Amino acid sequence: MNLFDRIEKLLTKVNKPASYMGGELYEVHKAPDETEVFWGFCFPDLYEIGMSYLGLQIIYHVLNSQKGVYCQRLFAPGADMETLMREEGVPLFTLEDKQPAAEMDILGFTLQYELSFTNIVNMLDLAGIPFYSRDRSEEHPIIAGGGNCSFNPEPLADIFDFFMPGDGEEVLVQVTDLIRRSKKENWSRPQLLQELARIEGVYVPSFYEAQYDESGRMTGHQKLYGAAPDQIVKRFVMDMDHVPFPLHPVVPFTDTVHNRTVVELFRGCTRGCRFCQAGMICRPVRERSPEQVRQYASESLQNTGYDEMSLLSLSTSDYSQIEPLVRDLMADCKAVKAGLSLPSLRLDSFSEEVLHEIQEFRKTGLTFAPEAGTQRLRDIINKSITDEHIYTAAEKVIRMGYTNIKLYFMIGLPGETDEDLDGIAEIARNIVSIYRRVSERKGKFNVTVSVSNFVPKADTPFQWAAQDSPEEFNRKHYYLKDRLKKLKNVSYQYHGTETSYLEAVFARGDRKVCASLIRAWELGCKFDGWTEFFDYSRWLQAFEDTGVDPDFYSRRARGEDEYLPWEIIDCGVSKQYMLKEMKKAMQGIQTQDCRKGCTGCGVKRFVECPVYELSANYRQVEA
Amino acid sequence: MSRYLLKFSKQGGIRFISHLDLLRVFQRTFRRSGLKLSYSNGFNPHAKIGFAMPLSLGFESRGDYLEFETEVDYTPQEAAEQLNAHMPPGLKALMCRKLKETGKTAAAAVLRYAEYTAEYRGEQDPVRLLQERLEAFLAQDSILSVRYSKKKRKDVETDIRPNIHSMSLIHEKKLILTMMLGAGNTGSLNPQILMKEFCAFCGLDYEESDWLYTRKEMYFADAKGHLKPLYEFGG
Ligand code: SF4
Numbered sequence: 001m002n003l004f005d006r007i008e009k010l011l012t013k014v015n016k017p018a019s020y021m022g023g024e025l026y027e028v029h030k031a032p033d034e035t036e037v038f039w040g041f042c043f044p045d046l047y048e049i050g051m052s053y054l055g056l057q058i059i060y061h062v063l064n065s066q067k068g069v070y071c072q073r074l075f076a077p078g079a080d081m082e083t084l085m086r087e088e089g090v091p092l093f094t095l096e097d098k099q100p101a102a103e104m105d106i107l108g109f110t111l112q113y114e115l116s117f118t119n120i121v122n123m124l125d126l127a128g129i130p131f132y133s134r135d136r137s138e139e140h141p142i143i144a145g146g147g148n149c150s151f152n153p154e155p156l157a158d159i160f161d162f163f164m165p166g167d168g169e170e171v172l173v174q175v176t177d178l179i180r181r182s183k184k185e186n187w188s189r190p191q192l193l194q195e196l197a198r199i200e201g202v203y204v205p206s207f208y209e210a211q212y213d214e215s216g217r218m219t220g221h222q223k224l225y226g227a228a229p230d231q232i233v234k235r236f237v238m239d240m241d242h243v244p245f246p247l248h249p250v251v252p253f254t255d256t257v258h259n260r261t262v263v264e265l266f267r268g269c270t271r272g273c274r275f276c277q278a279g280m281i282c283r284p285v286r287e288r289s290p291e292q293v294r295q296y297a298s299e300s301l302q303n304t305g306y307d308e309m310s311l312l313s314l315s316t317s318d319y320s321q322i323e324p325l326v327r328d329l330m331a332d333c334k335a336v337k338a339g340l341s342l343p344s345l346r347l348d349s350f351s352e353e354v355l356h357e358i359q360e361f362r363k364t365g366l367t368f369a370p371e372a373g374t375q376r377l378r379d380i381i382n383k384s385i386t387d388e389h390i391y392t393a394a395e396k397v398i399r400m401g402y403t404n405i406k407l408y409f410m411i412g413l414p415g416e417t418d419e420d421l422d423g424i425a426e427i428a429r430n431i432v433s434i435y436r437r438v439s440e441r442k443g444k445f446n447v448t449v450s451v452s453n454f455v456p457k458a459d460t461p462f463q464w465a466a467q468d469s470p471e472e473f474n475r476k477h478y479y480l481k482d483r484l485k486k487l488k489n490v491s492y493q494y495h496g497t498e499t500s501y502l503e504a505v506f507a508r509g510d511r512k513v514c515a516s517l518i519r520a521w522e523l524g525c526k527f528d529g530w531t532e533f534f535d536y537s538r539w540l541q542a543f544e545d546t547g548v549d550p551d552f553y554s555r556r557a558r559g560e561d562e563y564l565p566w567e568i569i570d571c572g573v574s575k576q577y578m579l580k581e582m583k584k585a586m587q588g589i590q591t592q593d594c595r596k597g598c599t600g601c602g603v604k605r606f607v608e609c610p611v612y613e614l615s616a617n618y619r620q621v622e623a
Numbered sequence: 624m625s626r627y628l629l630k631f632s633k634q635g636g637i638r639f640i641s642h643l644d645l646l647r648v649f650q651r652t653f654r655r656s657g658l659k660l661s662y663s664n665g666f667n668p669h670a671k672i673g674f675a676m677p678l679s680l681g682f683e684s685r686g687d688y689l690e691f692e693t694e695v696d697y698t699p700q701e702a703a704e705q706l707n708a709h710m711p712p713g714l715k716a717l718m719c720r721k722l723k724e725t726g727k728t729a730a731a732a733v734l735r736y737a738e739y740t741a742e743y744r745g746e747q748d749p750v751r752l753l754q755e756r757l758e759a760f761l762a763q764d765s766i767l768s769v770r771y772s773k774k775k776r777k778d779v780e781t782d783i784r785p786n787i788h789s790m791s792l793i794h795e796k797k798l799i800l801t802m803m804l805g806a807g808n809t810g811s812l813n814p815q816i817l818m819k820e821f822c823a824f825c826g827l828d829y830e831e832s833d834w835l836y837t838r839k840e841m842y843f844a845d846a847k848g849h850l851k852p853l854y855e856f857g858g
Pocket residue numbers: 270283284285594595597598599600601602603604609
């Protein structure tokens with residue numbers, strides 16, 4: 001039986017068989033004899049998660065637009081499917097042609113979050129590919145990674161052949177061209193890696209040896225290959241109106257996390273929250289023109305048949321022309337009976353009619369992310385929201401008749417005291433009082449306080465900070481729970497502390513934690529981001545077995561002049577700037593949003609930062 | 624406002640999508656095609672579109688039916704062509720006819736039988752055994768099938784014999800069983816249940832992944848009691 005038939009047989013026995021069958025609308029197919037480079041795009045999580053991720057659609061489109069390049073998709077199979085695959089000896093396969101992963105020339109993983117790392121190991125195992133790059137040769141696919149976690153790729157450095165931090169659209173094409181050449185000219189793997197290392201923004205970890213001192217701290221990257229760059233600067237794509245965009249994205253047959261068409265509004269964020277990695281590594285802000293956003297929105301709604309559209313960016317309401325754009329989009333969507341959904345919108349300058357029409361809003365009510373409970377702590381983290389903003393907006397939506405308000409906070413932030421936790425309860429209580437004061441309706445009203453745990457990330461001003469211990473996090477959760485319990489109409493949600501602890505180990509890990517990762521996988525860890533799978537005791541076992549102290553990575557404050565494992569990558573923002581920001585944080589001094597004037601973060605060392613006007617919404621909020 | 628009855632096929636990988644997902648697939652296909660469906664009134668308007676009978680996950684079909692209502696009047700050919708131009712791989716409109724607007728009876732309401740085939744794809748060779756036992760199997764007055772009922776939280780026994788209209792076997796290149804089974808409000812039978820019982824009767828292990836099921840057609844009874852394919856239904 002061929003692989004296709006063998007897989008089809010398994011599909012009658014699994015949940016969600018559609019996740020493995022491919023064949024969706026706009027799936028790409030290319031004939032093997034027209035294909036020069038077989039590309040496998042790997043998403044280390046389930047199909048329904050990966051298919052909601054715009055980055056996948058962009059890369060799929062970019063690669064398949066190249067002549068002779070055939071990019072197929074691979075996902076982590078669900079547990080039931082994996083069991084069957086292992087029983088029947090079915091290897092990890094592509095959705096398009098049901099080709100074994102090991103037959104690809106290149107497998108590119110998107111590295112979205114640390115807790116998906118065990119899935120990468122598992123996928124390689126299912127593919128029958130050796131984990132360590134040193135154990136692979138020309139007969140194996142070359143393994144590549146990109147995405148946020150490639151800004152600290154060291155925990156994966158022994159597995160991956162190379163990383164591409166930054167915008168992928170251009171570098172992917174360059175890399176693929178090189179692989180095409182290497183196949184034609186029969187290059188050896190080392191030769192290919194040497195050529196890859198010459199491409200701007202490509203990091204080949206095997207060309208560097210990690211150096212450590214006696215205490216186990218990393219002291220540098222020692223070059224093993226002279227022509228490799230001293231530091232790899234992330235890639236920038238500057239002109240959003242000319243970057244390729246998928247107007248015919250693959251449309252899944254089944255429901256995924258979001259069933260809607262998405263247009264990317266802009267990249268980057270200028271606010272400078274000191275805990276936020278995306279806000280640092282995605283600089284500078286690059287907007288897509290409103291004309292193009294509208295055009296893409298209409299076209300992709302028409303092409304896909306979705307009845308909902310959404311905009312993607314790190315902070316929608318910071319877009320310079322957000323008000324006119326939202327009004328136009330609203331009208332466009334209405335004309336085709338589609339809904340508009342705008343996550344993370346600041347509502348101050350919108351009229352009530354507009355707000356009522358926005359689906360996200362209609363469904364979930366108002367959401368706010370003050371992140372910290374007091375102004376003092378918000379100054380430390382550089383979050384410009386004030387209590388005033390929160391209460392004004394809350395009053396407005398309550399008057400409009402909405403009965404759900406959700407507030408996002410983070411605990412364990414540097415400089416936090418119990419008073420900041422009291423502040424969280426205080427805000428919730430004040431919102432309930434506003435409701436009592438202004439609402440004529442008696443009935444259900446709910447303030448949800450959602451709390452996540454601070455994880456210090458590489459390439460942020462808090463990259464030197466220590467994380468709270470899981471015990472301390474738990475104490476804070478109970479403390480908060482206790483205070484919120486006494487309040488009527490307030491509910492409390494929080495995240496598991498143990499996963500945050502693990503996330504912190506890998507977010508700032510070096511090469512030594514790779515052994516723990518593989519050991520954890522051996523012990524059965526996978527889908528660590530899913531509560532039903534996460535097994536903390538196995539992870540502790542894995543650290544112990546490999547002689548790694550997780551506290552060394554999560555709970556240790558780094559010294560100012562300590563070499564940081566991720567310094568090999570220049571994320572655009574300079575280390576100097578981060579340090580300056582860290583010191584300002586300790587003094588409780590905010591740094592202005594650089595839309596209002598450059599604050600010298602270092603990005604200008606590489607590119608010209610575009611200047612945009614402040615939106616009316618923005619100006620109004622500031623006033 | 625116009626009402627239509629569409630006959631369509633569902634083949635290939637798309638057989639693994641559920642009834643509910645298929646409905647959404649059709650809704651998106653209509654949106655792409657530009658055909659203007661009618662919507663119900665209310666806060667959350669939904670398109671007026673519905674299947675004659677759900678198809679089990681994993682089944683192919685060459686005779687499934689969709690009823691829909693449009694705001695604009697189209698010729699049935701136009702509607703079918705527009706849909707075919709925008710269908711995802713595996714779905715195809717086979718024919719389309721207009722239903723009388725006044726007669727509001729849905730096709731689903733008159734449905735009596737559905738015809739299925741079960742194609743053997745396993746590695747055994749059960750032909751002789753099945754052939755030999757078919758007559759005796761059908762000669763039984765009653766065929767009891769035991770199934771666990773989630774609602775009653777226990778095993779329940781039902782007689783499936785009354786819902787078997789006919790059943791035959793051909794074996795040329797492939798082994799194919801053809802079955803005409805009760806469908807709709809008056810009682811229906813899933814061919815998988817029948818095949819399970821039949822295999823048990825023959826002393827064969829039933830392995831679901833060994834069989835590919837296809838729905839071939841659906842039937843209704845006309846005024847004289849004659850069975851007719853659903854596409855002849857006038858509404
Ligand atoms: S260089 Fe200046 S303008 Fe550019 S992102 Fe950094 S702070 Fe903002």
